[in-house]
Amino acid sequence: MMIVFYIAAVIAVAATVMTITLTHAVHALLYLIVSLLAVAVIFYTLGAPFAAALEAITYAGAIMVLFVFVVMMLNLGEAAVEQERRWLDRRMWGGPALLAAALLAELVYTFAFGIGPGGPSGGGVSPHAVGAALFGPYLLAVEIAGFLLLAGLVGAYHLGRRRTDAEE
Amino acid sequence: MTNTLPVLESLVLAAVLFALGLICVLVRRNIVFMLMGLEIMLNAAGLAFIAAGARWGSADGQVMFIFILTLAAAEVSVGLALILQMFQRFKTVDVDVLRRMEG
Structure with a gap:
């Protein structure tokens, strides 16, 4: 379980550093969502599955969608279509996708082996x-x-x- | 099982995330990024609550996390509405433009 925690912690810190250093708001938001998902995995390892679900649904879901909507509204203009095309570049979503895939691998690993204080076997709150x-x-x-x-x-x-x- | 919980490491991680969010608020001049920094800091505070609740095996930490979640939702909705107002009036998201508010 500790290895799951450490990998998620490294992902959280790396994604947060990328969030505060990138200049483009949408790219930073992608990394921020990955950071919040990593923190959700950490909640799970701490034996708080309910808080982990809330973090994924409310924080990474609802609040970040609000952010994305507002950033999109600020970008209205004739250059929006060209901008959209540039956002679909692989370099833009590759990093967040890689980190999110690592988190997914952790999730599958945790469920496949049934480990963890927040697992179905009990423990945690x-x-x-x-x-x-x-x-x-x-x-x-x-x-x-x-x-x-x-x-x-x-x-x-x-x-x-x-x-x-x-x-x- | 309880003594294998990564409580101390979680608190260190919460401190690191909080510092990163504070750096984001202090360094960036784009108000959208400053709001993101606030979210990072609130999230780090929630992580500290969860870690403390896990240490004592108590539900209070998660209850406090839910309140922080509520606070973040209310804060971000009002903050983003303010950003939209600012963008309509000043056509920028640079907070240095708002120096006129000094009075």
């Missing part, structure tokens, strides 16, 4: 325990998180609308 804690002693915090999400929704709607000339 189960989603049941997390849910019981979330809606037990932390119920008030869950309500406050709901308020926060509502505020974020209203704020994003207010800020994101296109202002018309009459308002200027």
Whole structure:
């Protein structure tokens, strides 16, 4: 299990370094997604399968899709088609694809041999325990998180609308 | 099984990721990259919570991670809406343009 952890840690650090050094936002986002997936694998090795699933679905899925949408919206223009063609270059997606393939190999290895504290054999903290804690002693915090999400929704709607000339 | 959990290494990794995110926020002038740096830092904090929760075999670490996830979602939605507003008004994503806000 330790070798899985170390490989995922190296992938996470390498992908994060690429994220903060690349100049093109979409390329950096690809590496950031790989970094988040590597952290999800690390959560799994730490015996937190529920957090690993949330990391992959919410962070690497939903939040990064928001980023990609906004970066695409900032790039609207007549040069967008040419830019699209350049993004499909192998040099652009080769690095992230290689790192993601390494993570997939780790996942297959872990499942094939049934190892790990978060595996089906038990160990770690189960989603049941997390849910019981979330809606037990932390119920008030869950309500406050709901308020926060509502505020974020209203704020994003207010800020994101296109202002018309009459308002200027 | 519990003593084989890579808790210490996870905390070191969380510190490294947090430092990388901080470098990203401090060095880059593109506001999209600065928001990415914030995401990296929040993620590193979540990793530290998960590692601590795994060390004590407690669900509290994962509960805190879920709250950090909620915070990141709300923060990134408002932040990206602000970026869109900034791009509409100033036609750039360079934060140095916003120096006028000093008043």
